[in-house]
Amino acid sequence: MAAAPKITAEPSYRDIDRSVLRVMEPAGLAYWAWIGFCFTLVAIAAAMWIRQIYSGLGVTGLREPVMWAIYITNFVFWVGIAHSGTLISAILFLFRTKWRTAVYRAAETMTIFAVATAGLYPLIHLGRVWFFYWLLPYPNQRYLQPDFRSPLVWDAFAVSTYLTISALFWTMGLIPDVANAREAATGWRKKFYTALAMGWQGTDRQWRHYSMAYLLMAGLATPLVLSVHSVVSWDFAMAINPGWHSTLFAPYFVAGAIFSGVAMVITLLIPMRKLLGIEDLLTEWHFDNLAKVVLLTSLVVSYAYLTEAFMTWYAGDPIEQMTFHMRYFGPWGWMYWVMVLCNCVIPLLLFSPRIRVNMRALWIITIFVNIGMWFERFVIIAGSLTANFEPSQWAGYRPSITEIMITIGSFAWFVGLFSLFAKFLPIISMTELKEGIVWLRKAIKMDRVRAE
Amino acid sequence: MSTIAIISSFADDTRCAQAIEELRAAQVGNFNTFSPIPSHKIEHAIGRSKSPVRWLVLAGGISGVLAGLAITIGTTYEWHLNAGGRPLLSWPPFIVICFELMVLLGGIFGFFGVLMLSGVPTTVSAPGYDGRFGEDRFGIVVRCEEAEAARVESMLKESGAEEVVRENGAQPR
Numbered sequence: 275m276a277a278a279p280k281i282t283a284e285p286s287y288r289d290i291d292r293s294v295l296r297v298m299e300p301a302g303l304a305y306w307a308w309i310g311f312c313f314t315l316v317a318i319a320a321a322m323w324i325r326q327i328y329s330g331l332g333v334t335g336l337r338e339p340v341m342w343a344i345y346i347t348n349f350v351f352w353v354g355i356a357h358s359g360t361l362i363s364a365i366l367f368l369f370r371t372k373w374r375t376a377v378y379r380a381a382e383t384m385t386i387f388a389v390a391t392a393g394l395y396p397l398i399h400l401g402r403v404w405f406f407y408w409l410l411p412y413p414n415q416r417y418l419q420p421d422f423r424s425p426l427v428w429d430a431f432a433v434s435t436y437l438t439i440s441a442l443f444w445t446m447g448l449i450p451d452v453a454n455a456r457e458a459a460t461g462w463r464k465k466f467y468t469a470l471a472m473g474w475q476g477t478d479r480q481w482r483h484y485s486m487a488y489l490l491m492a493g494l495a496t497p498l499v500l501s502v503h504s505v506v507s508w509d510f511a512m513a514i515n516p517g518w519h520s521t522l523f524a525p526y527f528v529a530g531a532i533f534s535g536v537a538m539v540i541t542l543l544i545p546m547r548k549l550l551g552i553e554d555l556l557t558e559w560h561f562d563n564l565a566k567v568v569l570l571t572s573l574v575v576s577y578a579y580l581t582e583a584f585m586t587w588y589a590g591d592p593i594e595q596m597t598f599h600m601r602y603f604g605p606w607g608w609m610y611w612v613m614v615l616c617n618c619v620i621p622l623l624l625f626s627p628r629i630r631v632n633m634r635a636l637w638i639i640t641i642f643v644n645i646g647m648w649f650e651r652f653v654i655i656a657g658s659l660t661a662n663f664e665p666s667q668w669a670g671y672r673p674s675i676t677e678i679m680i681t682i683g684s685f686a687w688f689v690g691l692f693s694l695f696a697k698f699l700p701i702i703s704m705t706e707l708k709e710g711i712v713w714l715r716k717a718i719k720m721d722r723v724r725a726e
Numbered sequence: 727m728s729t730i731a732i733i734s735s736f737a738d739d740t741r742c743a744q745a746i747e748e749l750r751a752a753q754v755g756n757f758n759t760f761s762p763i764p765s766h767k768i769e770h771a772i773g774r775s776k777s778p779v780r781w782l783v784l785a786g787g788i789s790g791v792l793a794g795l796a797i798t799i800g801t802t803y804e805w806h807l808n809a810g811g812r813p814l815l816s817w818p819p820f821i822v823i824c825f826e827l828m829v830l831l832g833g834i835f836g837f838f839g840v841l842m843l844s845g846v847p848t849t850v851s852a853p854g855y856d857g858r859f860g861e862d863r864f865g866i867v868v869r870c871e872e873a874e875a876a877r878v879e880s881m882l883k884e885s886g887a888e889e890v891v892r893e894n895g896a897q898p899r
Contacts, residue, residue: 411801421810435827439833472841475851477852478760478769481843483779483844486840487783490780490783
């Protein structure tokens with residue numbers, strides 16, 4: 275890809291538009307090869323799923339007592355990844371955080387695709403996927419109704435609400451930007467953006483309603499984002515299974531979700547800014563602030579690990595204590611310590627301001643966080659099931675090739691969708707960047723001073 | 727007497743807001759503004775009340791809570807599902823459903839409310855709209871009688887308009 279022209283130290287509105295719209299110019303062969311690669315993996319995963327639907331869940335490694343394993347781990351992981359988007363787009367919007375403007379669109383897009391990926395897993399996990407609608411309340415004559423006391427039903431409501439609200443919030447933010455892209459585009463792209471912009475022209479009447487609705491949507495999305503991962507955590511905490519049954523779970527999961535989500539934003543944005551030539555819009559200042567969120571949430575998660583251990587010891591329940599003993603020192607103990615290393619120890623490097631703005635180091639640290647957070651979910655979900663109340667039932671779990679390929683396919687699905695978005699729709703909000711142009715100018719100056 | 731549209735563009739929202747205040751002081755009320763960003767200065771200068779979309783969001787939220795109560799209480803009574811002897815009306819879990827539906831309907835009402843109130847989707851372009859107003863310029867389009875045009879033009883220029891042009895045959899909205 276050709277090197278992007280540097281924007282001036284004092285960018286104007288027009289400079290911002292040009293930099294963002296340039297990213298949306300027709301892509302080269304390398305881009306399409308990448309998309310092809312991603313969707314080939316998705317096709318392989320889809321084939322594996324079809325085989326699983328045809329043959330039954332026996333093709334997975336799921337055996338009593340470990341009936342929740344990689345699929346549910348992936349579900350929780352992807353719902354967690356989704357959280358940073360709403361944190362950045364809604365919660366930080368309410369706090370009027372200056373640095374969010376450049377990163378929020380990418381984070382919000384990640385939310386949509388992460389929830390769309392997460393939403394597949396409960397379906398994939400179903401033995402008879404064609405009955406998925408039994409989870410939803412609807413009138414029927416078969417004495418079937420969802421039990422509203424079940425966290426799985428709360429989950430169906432929470433995740434579908436989250437997907438809907440995130441998609442609406444994201445679409446709303448996109449409308450003025452797409453209208454802007456419409457003016458610069460030609461050919462089929464012009465028709466595409468004209469249709470998406472729905473006739474938006476930025477009149478005072480339109481902005482008046484837009485600003486109010488955006489604020490209210492942010493206000494609604496803020497408790498929603500906290501509720502969604504709390505509800506996901508209650509899928510476990512409401513069960514009496516040792517290792518799951520804890521009141522700590524909701525805040526513990528929410529902090530973990532923000533931790534992993536922001537880390538994933540950084541993991542995606544660092545290569546993206548380089549490949550798309552938008553280093554002047556996504557400055558080191560932005561990454562410095564994102565890294566601080568990762569550091570803060572890492573400390574919260576570390577505290578939760580300690581609290582969990584303390585509560586188990588203090589409560590004195592021998593079965594709970596045995597489960598935790600197995601978690602720390604059992605056959606899968608190495609996973610727990612990998613998780614501690616990745617989530618608690620390595621992020622401490624972010625206390626160094628120099629590391630926070632060193633893109634290579636930051637990228638590597640966030641990859642460790644992603645790995646650590648995946649292991650965290652696996653340790654909690656599958657690990658807790660291996661050592662249940664009855665030692666005679668204790669058993670291990672080994673994922674099958676079906677589960678592994680579907681997992682890889684889901685990562686490819688997420689990255690492929692994100693890559694498609696980055697090339698066809700504005701990956702940075704031009705409108706919000708213009709609103710906070712003073713801060714962008716300061717950030718560019720700081721970057722240049724640091725580079726000199 | 728025919729109506730014309732006077733299209734003016736400004737480099738920033740401060741001057742644009744100043745021009746709006748001048749127009750309002752001179753009792754010229756039939757104008758429309760365009761801007762690349764939502765501007766509080768322009769909003770204050772125009773002086774309209776807060777958007778009614780907030781009432782739609784409230785209505786959506788209340789509908790969501792009521793729908794949540796109806797669906798949980800209604801189905802529980804309809805089927806009398808006994809789950810381990812727990813009370814039929816289990817409020818704490820029902821609150822989760824009510825909360826999610828409150829957010830869901832509040833958000834849906836807000837989104838479609840803003841579209842409805844903003845007049846989108848539409849294929850009709852507002853008179854005087856220019857692509858630059860989405861990029862980096864702030865625009866005011868005044869519709870007035872031809873006899874008034876000279877006065878309005880000079881007002882806009884004095885407020886700092888970079889460009890003031892006339893468009894004949896514009897229809898009042």
